[in-house]
Amino acid sequence: MLKQVQRAYNFNAGPSALPLPVLQKAQEELVDFRGSGMSVMELSHRSALYEEVHNEAIRLLKELYKIPEGYHVLFLQGGASLQFSMVPMNFLQAGKSAGYVMTGAWSEKAFAEAKLIGEVFEAASTKQENYKRIPQFDELNYDKDISYLHITSNNTIFGTQWSQFPDTGDVPLIADMSSDILCKPVDVEKFALIYAGAQKNLGPSGVTVVILRPDMLERAAKNLPTMLRYDIHVKNNSLYNTPPTFGIYMLGEVLKWVKDQGGVEGIEQRNREKAALIYDAIDASNDFYRGHAEKDSRSLMNITFTLQSDELEKKFLSEAKKAGFVGLNGHRSVGGCRASTYNAVPVEACQALRDFMIQFQKENS
Structure with a gap:
């Protein structure tokens, strides 16, 4: 029998609340996962049983978020903070620049990391207004030949969120959606790449989701350390190294719960x-x-x-x-x-x- 506990009113910014039914199911399956005699944390990431968990989580995310055919879904590590570096390492092309829309502390951090890699510029900023608002589309200032435009879809510290997203045409639009992914429907086709730490809306900390448009792999740099290459992770279905298996299991259970909520x-x-x-x-x-x-x-x-x-x-x-x-x-x-x-x-x-x-x-x- 599951122990009954008094649940807190959890308004933490992350790691944050998880659905109670998901926690209870994880509790039930913790010692013996699907009759294996092992916890999911003890399964080999090369086993058929874990592969089923892994692929089901990918399938559910594609289904729920209506991710277009051909887009890749990756489960990586290092949080969104590592993506601040991986994105420019892979896509900030020599002789080109990348634009960053400044809407808060996390866009500042992403900008600072990209600046270490190559030429970047502020495509818009509301810093002088203490980040009280999202820039209007007509405030965005960038050329059509830049490597990409980067935005942060939701700003946890200042409490602002993009209600609509710009159409950037041939300019790849890249978004850090760590704190609002799956909170509302999104036209994923507008984006060349979406990344998100799981610890707000998707599951426990330790998993980073990347949604990648297939043509971006052709643009990606190939002269990077193996673990920093998106194409390596795509080729290996996010199983090049040992993934955070329990976190991905929990993410899959959260996605099932989302499906049950409509x-x-x-x-x-x-x-x-x-x-x-x-x-x-x-x-x-x-x-x-x-x-x-x-x-x-x-x-x-x-x-x-x-x-x-x-x-x-x-x-x-x-x-x-x-x-x-x-x-x-x-x-x-x-x-x-x-x-x-x-x-x-x-x-x-x-x-x-x-x-x-x-x-x-x-x-x-």
Whole structure:
């Protein structure tokens, strides 16, 4: 019998909440996976049983995200942070530059890594506005002969998100979707490459998903160390070396759960309901709570706000912690508060936070 535990209201920015049914299934299968007498963590990554897990996760992601025929799905390691380097190593061609749209700390990090590899430039930036919004399409400034244009689809620290994506034509569009992948349907065909750390919406930390358009392999550099070459990972179905097998198993189980929720469309509907609960509490507070992001740039995944003073924020966070809320502190670089409402965060947790915010305002106004 599974042990019954009191679950926290988990608003951590990552690693973040996982679906309870997925955790319970993993608990059931932990010691004896599908009658093997072994945990999935003990299986050889060359075994038929693990290969079934691996390929099923790829198939489910392609199905749920409506990934076009021919695109490759890779399970890598090193997090999105390694992709900051792998992308320019593979695709920043000699004699060309790459454009980066600056929307927060993670795009800054990606830009800094690419700068070590070759010539890069800022195609747009809202840094002077403290990253309160996503640039408009007409603010994007780049030539048609660049190697690629890089964006960060959702900005965890500042709570902004691209609601639509630009059509870049022949310029390959590359996106870091670590913190909002699978939160809503996306036209994957717009992108030459998508990468995402799993620890927000896809599973536990340790797995990095890469979705790669097939023609990009022709552009990729071949004079790189083996583990930094996308073509090697494609050729070996992400099994060139030992992959993070348990993480991929968990990712596959999360994808099954997403399918049970009505797919990405069902998840989006629930995410909009969750975010609206908290944003409505902010908007109705008469400036007691102040949202950081401009309304048309608000994130479904990371809701950032401040209170009227540092003292009031400290009191809010202290009382929220006592009430069972976890992870509401804003990022150390910007302060304030942040509720990360990733896919697996239940509606009930967001309702509880909304009610807590309303009650706290009544008691402290």
